[in-house]
Amino acid sequence: MPEIRVTPLGAGQDVGRSCILVSIAGKNVMLDCGMHMGFSDDRRFPDFSYITQSGRLTDFLDCVIISHFHLDHCGALPYFSEMVGYDGPIYMTHPTQAICPILLEDYRKIAVDKKGEANFFTSQMIKDCMKKVVAVHLHQTVQVDDELEIKAYYAGHVLGAAMFQIKVGSESVVYTGDYNMTPDRHLGAAWIDKCRPNLLITESTYATTIRDSKRCRERDFLKKVHETVERGGKVLIPVFALGRAQELCILLETFWERMNLKVPIYFSTGLTEKANHYYKLFITWTNQKIRKTFVQRNMFEFKHIKAFDRAFADNPGPMVVFATPGMLHAGQSLQIFRKWAGNEKNMVIMPGYCVQGTVGHKILSGQRKLEMEGRQVLEVKMQVEYMSFSAHADAKGIMQLVGQAEPESVLLVHGEAKKMEFLKQKIEQEFRVDCYMPANGETVVLPTSPSIPGGISLGLLKREMAQGLLPEAKRPRLLHGTLIMKDSNFRLVSSEQALKELGLAEHQLRFTCRVHLHDTRKEQETAMRVYSHLKSILKDHCVQHLPDGSVTVESILIQAAAPSEDPATKVLLVSWTYQDEELGSYLTSLLKKGLPQAPS
Amino acid sequence: MEPAEEDWLVESLRLYQDFYAFDLSGATRVLEWIDDKGVFVAGYESLKKNEILHLILPLRLSVKENQGLFPERDFKVCHGGFSDRSVFDLKYVPDTSLLVTSGLPGCYLQVWQVTEDSDVIKAVSTIAVHEKEKSLWPRVAIFSSAAPGVLHGVRLSSLQVVDLESQKTTYTSGVSDSEELSSLQVLDADTFAFCCTSGRLGLVDTRQKWAPLETRSPGPESSALRWCAEVGGRGQGPGPRIASLGSDGQLHLLDPRDLCHPVSSVQCPVSTPSPNPELLQVTWAPGLDDCLAISGFDGTVQVYDVSSWDGMGNGIEPLFTHRGHIFLDGKGMDTAPLVTTHTWHPCKPRTLLSAASDASLHVWDWVDLRASQ
Numbered sequence: 020m021p022e023i024r025v026t027p028l029g030a031g032q033d034v035g036r037s038c039i040l041v042s043i044a045g046k047n048v049m050l051d052c053g054m055h056m057g058f059s060d061d062r063r064f065p066d067f068s069y070i071t072q073s074g075r076l077t078d079f080l081d082c083v084i085i086s087h088f089h090l091d092h093c094g095a096l097p098y099f100s101e102m103v104g105y106d107g108p109i110y111m112t113h114p115t116q117a118i119c120p121i122l123l124e125d126y127r128k129i130a131v132d133k134k135g136e137a138n139f140f141t142s143q144m145i146k147d148c149m150k151k152v153v154a155v156h157l158h159q160t161v162q163v164d165d166e167l168e169i170k171a172y173y174a175g176h177v178l179g180a181a182m183f184q185i186k187v188g189s190e191s192v193v194y195t196g197d198y199n200m201t202p203d204r205h206l207g208a209a210w211i212d213k214c215r216p217n218l219l220i221t222e223s224t225y226a227t228t229i230r231d232s233k234r235c236r237e238r239d240f241l242k243k244v245h246e247t248v249e250r251g252g253k254v255l256i257p258v259f260a261l262g263r264a265q266e267l268c269i270l271l272e273t274f275w276e277r278m279n280l281k282v283p284i285y286f287s288t289g290l291t292e293k294a295n296h297y298y299k300l301f302i303t304w305t306n307q308k309i310r311k312t313f314v315q316r317n318m319f320e321f322k323h324i325k326a327f328d329r330a331f332a333d334n335p336g337p338m339v340v341f342a343t344p345g346m347l348h349a350g351q352s353l354q355i356f357r358k359w360a361g362n363e364k365n366m367v368i369m370p371g372y373c374v375q376g377t378v379g380h381k382i383l384s385g386q387r388k389l390e391m392e393g394r395q396v397l398e399v400k401m402q403v404e405y406m407s408f409s410a411h412a413d414a415k416g417i418m419q420l421v422g423q424a425e426p427e428s429v430l431l432v433h434g435e436a437k438k439m440e441f442l443k444q445k446i447e448q449e450f451r452v453d454c455y456m457p458a459n460g461e462t463v464v465l466p467t468s469p470s471i472p473g474g475i476s477l478g479l480l481k482r483e484m485a486q487g488l489l490p491e492a493k494r495p496r497l498l499h500g501t502l503i504m505k506d507s508n509f510r511l512v513s514s515e516q517a518l519k520e521l522g523l524a525e526h527q528l529r530f531t532c533r534v535h536l537h538d539t540r541k542e543q544e545t546a547m548r549v550y551s552h553l554k555s556i557l558k559d560h561c562v563q564h565l566p567d568g569s570v571t572v573e574s575i576l577i578q579a580a581a582p583s584e585d586p587a588t589k590v591l592l593v594s595w596t597y598q599d600e601e602l603g604s605y606l607t608s609l610l611k612k613g614l615p616q617a618p619s
Numbered sequence: 620m621e622p623a624e625e626d627w628l629v630e631s632l633r634l635y636q637d638f639y640a641f642d643l644s645g646a647t648r649v650l651e652w653i654d655d656k657g658v659f660v661a662g663y664e665s666l667k668k669n670e671i672l673h674l675i676l677p678l679r680l681s682v683k684e685n686q687g688l689f690p691e692r693d694f695k696v697c698h699g700g701f702s703d704r705s706v707f708d709l710k711y712v713p714d715t716s717l718l719v720t721s722g723l724p725g726c727y728l729q730v731w732q733v734t735e736d737s738d739v740i741k742a743v744s745t746i747a748v749h750e751k752e753k754s755l756w757p758r759v760a761i762f763s764s765a766a767p768g769v770l771h772g773v774r775l776s777s778l779q780v781v782d783l784e785s786q787k788t789t790y791t792s793g794v795s796d797s798e799e800l801s802s803l804q805v806l807d808a809d810t811f812a813f814c815c816t817s818g819r820l821g822l823v824d825t826r827q828k829w830a831p832l833e834t835r836s837p838g839p840e841s842s843a844l845r846w847c848a849e850v851g852g853r854g855q856g857p858g859p860r861i862a863s864l865g866s867d868g869q870l871h872l873l874d875p876r877d878l879c880h881p882v883s884s885v886q887c888p889v890s891t892p893s894p895n896p897e898l899l900q901v902t903w904a905p906g907l908d909d910c911l912a913i914s915g916f917d918g919t920v921q922v923y924d925v926s927s928w929d930g931m932g933n934g935i936e937p938l939f940t941h942r943g944h945i946f947l948d949g950k951g952m953d954t955a956p957l958v959t960t961h962t963w964h965p966c967k968p969r970t971l972l973s974a975a976s977d978a979s980l981h982v983w984d985w986v987d988l989r990a991s992q
Contacts, residue, residue, distance in 0.1 A: 227738075229980075231677065231692035232640040234628060234947060239692070242632050277629055383688060407690035414696060415644055441699035441738045448668065448701070 021469050023192060023218055025455075026462040027432045028065040037092050038065035039194065039220060039432060044187035044469070046167045049083045050194045050220070054094025054126075056374055059136065064095045067103050069460065076105045082163050085111040086196025087180035088118040090126055097123060097140035097148040108163065109152045112171055114179025114300045116154045120145050122259075129348050129374055157181065157304075174198035174209045176410050178301055184214060189470045191216040193424055200416035201233065205266055205301075209412075211424045217467050219426035223456075224433045225411040226442050236408060240267065241274050243368060243404055248282045248337035252364035252401075257352035257379065259345035263370050263408050265297070268324055271339065275323045285327035287342040287351050327351075332358050345371060346379035353378060357397060365401035370408055414442060421450055428453045428465055473502065473509035478516060528597035534610045538589045543568050545589045546579040548614050553577075556609070560602075575603055577610075627946035634939075636969070636984040639677060640947055641694055645670060646978040648898070649709040650962040656681050657697060658962075658972065660980070661706035661720065669706055671720070671740055673698035673733060680970070680982065694980075698733050700740025707756050712783065713763040719746070719783075721759050721771070726752045728759060728771060730783070746786065749777040760803040760811060770811055774799055778813070780825065790825045801847050812861070818846035820863060822875060834863075834878040843867040845896035849911075850875070851903030862903065862911050862925075866896035870913070872925060883928045885935045889916040898959050906968030910938070914958040918945040920973045922985065939985045944975040 024042040036055035041048045049070070055063040070076060083105065085093045096119075099105055111119070123145045130136045140148075155161050160170050166188065171181035175198055182195045193216040198209035247254050258264035264286075271284055327340055332355050342352035347369075356378065359365045373379030381389055382403050389397045412420065421429055429446055431439060431454065443454040455463045479500050501517035503510045518525050538545045550564040553572060563571045570577040575595040582590055591610055595603030631638055645662035652658055656676055662669030675695040682689055708721040718731040718740070728746040746769060748757050755773045762768040762780060768789055772778035778792035778800075798815045805811045812822050813831075821831035843865030850861045860882070861873040868889045871881040893899060899915035909926035921937035928935065944956045956977040964970035970984045 225693070227696045229641050229643065229674065229694040229696060231694075232642070232947070234624075235638055235640045236692060238628055238631060238638060245632060273625075274629070277625070385685060385688060402687060404687040405690040407692070413693070415642065418644070437736065438738050441696070441740075444701070444739065445670075445699070 021190070021467045023190065023465045023467055024462055025192075025218070025220065025430055025457065025465070026069065027457055027459050028067070028069055036063070036065055036095075037086075037196075037222065037433070038095070040070060041185065041192055041194075041220075043185060043192055044166070044190050046081045046163075046185075046187050047079055048167075048185055049080055050183070051086055051092040051196065052083060052094075052096045052099050053089075053091040054098075056090060056094075056372070059375070064098055066460070067099060076103065077107050080105065080107055081167055082107055082169070083109045084169065084183050084185070084194070085109060085115060085119070086174070086183065086194070087112075087177050088115050088122055089177065089197065090122060092196060093119050094123070094126065097144045100148045100151060101140060101144040106151065109148075110155055110161065110163075110169060110183075111152060112179045112181050112304075113154045113156070114304050115181075116149070116152050116179075117300055118179060120149050125344065126374065129346070129376060172209070172211045173207070175200075175203060175206050176209070178206070178297070178304060182209060182211060184211075184216065190467050192218045192220060193426065195219070195221045195412075195420065197222055198412055198416075198420070199410035200412050200419045201230075201410070203233070203266070203410050205269070206410070209420065211420065213423065213425050215425045215427070217426065218428045218430055218465055219421060219424050220430045220432060221412075221417055221420065222433055223417065223431035223439065223442070225413050226417055226431065227438055228413045229415070230411070230413045236406070237270055240368070240406055240408075241270065243366060243406075244271065244339060245274075245278075247364070247366040247402070248280075248339065250364055251337050252362070252366060253337060253359050254339040254365070255352065255355050255359060255367045256339065256341045256370065257345050257347050257356070257367070258341050258343060258370060264341055266408070267370065268321060268341065272321050272323050280323075282337045282339065283331075284321075284324045284339045285331060285341065286321075286324050287327045287340065329354070346373040346377035347382075348374075348377035348379065357391070360397055360399045360401050363400040363402070366404060367401055368404045368406055370406055414445075417442075418446070418449065421446060421452075425450075426452060428455065430455045430457070430463060432457070471509060473511055475500070476510065476512040476516060479511060479513045482513065529594055530597070530600070530603060531592060531594040532603075532607045534591040534593060534607060536589045536591060536610075536614060537587060538614070539587050542579040542581045542589055545591075545614075546570055546577075549577060549579065549591065549610070552614050553606075553609075572606060573602060574599055575606060577606070624946050627942065631943075634986055634988075636986055637680075637982075638943065638984070639680075639692060639982040640943065641980040641982075643672075643974075643978045643980050646959060646976050647974045647980070648707055648959045650960050650972050650974060651709050651711050652962065652965060653711050655965045659709050659711060659718065660974065661702065661709050663705040663707055663722065665705050665723075669702045669704070671700040671702055671706065671709070671718070671731065672696055673740065676982070680964075680967070696738075698738050698740050700731060700742070702729070702742075704729070708759050710759050710761050710769075712761050712767050712769075715767060715783075717743075717767075717783065719759055719761065719769055721756050723754065723756050726750065726755070726757065726773065728757060728769065744786075746771070746781055748773065749779060750774070755799065758800050758803040760805045762805055762808065762811075764808055770803055770805060772800055772803065772813075775813070775815065778803075792823075792829050794829050801845065802849070804850055806850060806859075812848070812850045814846060814848035814863065816845045818843065818863060818865060820848055820861065820873070820878060822850075822878070832875065832878055834873065843869055843896075844892065845899060847899045847901060849901050849903055851905070851911075860903075862901045864899055864901040864913055866893045866899055866915075867891050868916070870901070870923075872928075883925070885928055887913060887921065887923070887935060888937070889913070889921070891916065894957060898957065900960060902961065902963060904963050904968065905965055906963070912961055912963065912971060914961045914973065918942070918956045918958055918975060920958055920961045920971065922971075938987070938989075941971070941973060941981070941983055941985065943981050943983065944973065944977070944979055947979065947981075 026040045028038040037051040037053040039050040130139050155171050157171050160168050162168050168186050170184045174180040174182045185192045200208050202208040244254050344350050347353050347356055383405050387399045391397050439456050446454045457463045500511045501514050546568045550570045554562045560572050578592045580590050593607050647660035648663050649661045650658055658674050661671040675697050678691045679689045704722040706720045706722040710719050716733045720729045726748045730744045731740050732743045733740050752773050757771040757773045760770045767783045768780045770780045775796040775798050779788050780790035782789050801816045802814045809826050810824050814820050821833040823831040845866045848863040850859050863871040868887045868891045870885050870887050872883045873881050893916045901913045904910035912922045914920045920941040922939040924938045956975040958975050961973040972982050974980045
């Protein structure tokens with residue numbers, strides 16, 4: 020039975036740690052390889068032993084696909100490829116390939132240096148892992164082997180994020196990764212064509228939410244910044260070098276312009292270097308429409324935003340500073356934080372998730388006294404604001420994407436089954452598709468009906484056409500032929516040709532039936548009576564009386580004979596070929612009813 | 620962003636303490652609280668299945684301390700159900716897991732159940748309504764007690780209370796007056812208030828035969844097509860007050876002890892006439908003295924401080940006007956959105972929720988600019 024099998028991996032129901040195994044038409048693909056940030060032990064990795072109990076992963080998996088650079092989608096990749104062992108291809112988009120190793124290295128440093136973890140992947144492992152990566156472009160069909168092909172679609176969300184279509188023959192699966200359907204300031208919204216996959220796999224972490232509008236989130240950010248600088252305070256915004264920082268800068272720049280504000284905004288030098296690199300990646304990645312709005316000016320040449328010098332941190336008066344790294348775990352942002360933390364007029368705005376062990380994580384958990392190096396205790400009096408700018412699809416977004424792709428079935432991962440019944444019903448009702456919600460470790464099996472293309476021989480086609488009736492889209496036509504399956508080829512040919520090719524002789528099947536009639540006349544007269552009788556009844560058929568006395572109806576032969584034992588009885592021999600079975604049976608029963616009386 | 624929208628957003632920094640904007644999958648005319656953390660909304664489209672949703676407010680709104688540490692600004696869909704009919708009214712039965720909805724087509728009430736072991740809201744039973752009306756739907760209010768009762772009616776003549784569990788009728792108005800009802804409001808275990816579309820108001824004691832304390836109906840000189848009212852009001856003077864709003868922008872304040880003589884009558888500066896008088900709404904602020912809000916004339920919600928009124932009705936200006944639904948119309952619709960309903964947060968004094976015909980839902984905490992002066 021042809022089927023598609025999907026198993027989300029990993030232990031527990033927790034969000035994060037995306038890793039999905041898909042089996043389609045004999046091919047095995049792993050989608051994403053995420054790390055769970057909340058755990059410090061093996062629970063942070065997906066349970067790879069599920070994939071295959073014995074045998075090498077490289078032999079079992081045809082490829083691995085990574086949707087984007089967030090650690091809950093790629094964080095376990097070096098562990099998987101270098102420590103568990105996988106040497107096959109790893110597919111991702113170009114920006115993902117560029118940014119992944121940076122994030123992985125950052126994360127490794129925090130885990131090993133800050134938290135002192137053992138059994139973690141090394142810098143060399145990250146490098147070796149990335150050597151196995153094959154980068155792809157959007158909408159480019161990539162042949163993994165001669166049967167399996169993949170294609171990336173724009174997902175919005177973050178730079179380089181893609182949704183992937185995996186196709187084998189006529190069966191296909193689309194995996195969304197993380198995506199958003201409402202356009203971002205610089206990333207736009209996800210888009211897919213009406214590719215009608217057998218299955219659409221979508222993350223459903225935010226499926227039961229209705230998202231606050233982007234305008235209001237931005238407004239909240241602006242308000243916090245404005246209020247702080249108005250009272251003479253300083254605002255620190257720790258950012259990851261590549262990502263939201265640019266968006267927030269554009270926002271502040273617009274606002275400063277409009278309000279004619281003079282408070283200085285700084286961008287740390289570490290950011291500017293990486294920013295150009297990011298800019299280049301970005302400009303080749305986005306679509307025409309978005310690119311046009313940024314070609315007008317270099318994204319990172321701002322009127323009101325200047326490069327930061329560490330000495331400025333001691334300047335009196337209000338200011339806003341964007342500094343790396345994003346989780347306050349080291350470097351410039353931590354230095355500035357230490358200087359400003361003691362003043363309640365100041366504010367730190369954390370724009371994203373912070374890994375356990377970092378200062379960012381501690382203050383977001385509400386800690387106000389931090390132990391720094393040398394047993395120094397830092398009292399945090401400055402205001403701490405946690406803001407989320409990440410773009411995810413909510414319930415409405417998921418419905419929109421399903422509407423665009425038109426899949427036969429939908430599968431939701433990373434949601435709690437109990438809390439998703441309503442969404443399941445909504446999808447099933449609106450789109451008339453099946454909706455699955457497997458738990459981690461549970462396998463969903465989808466039967467498919469693949470279409471198998473077969474060629475029809477020209478001879479057979481011509482013969483059918485010669486019958487005069489043209490093929491009509493709405494009415495099926497019955498066609499007789501022989502299906503020859505050889506290697507992976509299917510051909511429909513006429514019976515004669517099939518026999519010829521197979522070197523077989525054709526046999527004819529002929530039936531004969533005896534009908535006894537009471538008739539005293541000679542057999543020739545009986546035959547004549549039969550002819551007249553049939554001629555009058557069977558108006559639509561060709562009834563003939565042959566010179567040798569026999570009667571034919573189409574290809575059916577009727578002969579009258581006189582058995583020697585009883586001169587008053589005549590025997591009709593009715594014979595027909597297998598093809599004329601129906602007519603033959605009909606004639607036989609007709610004749611059995613007897614002949615009409617002849618006028619004397 | 621459109622310049623007008625950008626201007627308004629910048630202006631909003633000064634006008635609002637906090638502001639959230641959401642897009643529902645369908646517009647709602649219902650905003651019904653369940654404790655102070657969740658609301659129900661319901662669709663009212665006529666040709667498709669409508670959703671009834673139980674939404675949990677963003678965490679940021681509910682926490683008392685350390686608000687800054689909660690980045691979540693989203694509504695959570697806690698429960699959802701499907702209705703084949705348009706839903707025009709929804710009431711939650713306190714201390715139960717039941718909801719009662721009223722809508723069209725069909726003149727009956729639908730009872731729903733919200734359970735913990737599933738997120739689907741299920742239809743469980745119906746309550747028949749005395750008269751069969753084609754285009755009018757029964758107004759609903761809940762008598763909450765050990766044995767909850769549903770007060771409903773299309774007209775004064777069809778007013779009755781039905782025990783929810785036994786479905787037995789425990790009270791009927793017993794009058795033949797066929798005046799159409801605009802709203803019903805339960806005041807305590809035995810009394811309720813009614814407002815007719817004509818503006819006629821009354822307070823009824825269910826322990827007695829029909830003998831309500833009533834207003835005189837506004838005469839033919841009133842240009843309003845339709846009226847609505849709410850009993851409530853904290854502040855000056857003892858006891859509750861009644862606010863009555865007409866589709867021509869007239870607003871009357873009445874004392875329950877003397878319903879025939881309004882305490883004050885003013886003309887609100889609204890665009891009249893209301894394009895859909897059925898959407899008229901006036902609500903008293905539960906957490907502020909002498910404040911009420913009105914909507915249903917356009918895409919705005921207006922907040923008034925009635926203590927400043929001198930009874931002469933001149934120069935009345937709203938304390939605050941919420942214009943978010945007009946400026947954040949991101950859908951580029953041809954017709955301007957119309958506010959369909961609004962409600963005050965039960966605990967946060969200046970926080971309101973408002974919904975509009977373009978399926979937008981706003982949560983806003985306005986700044987009282989007088990306080991800074």
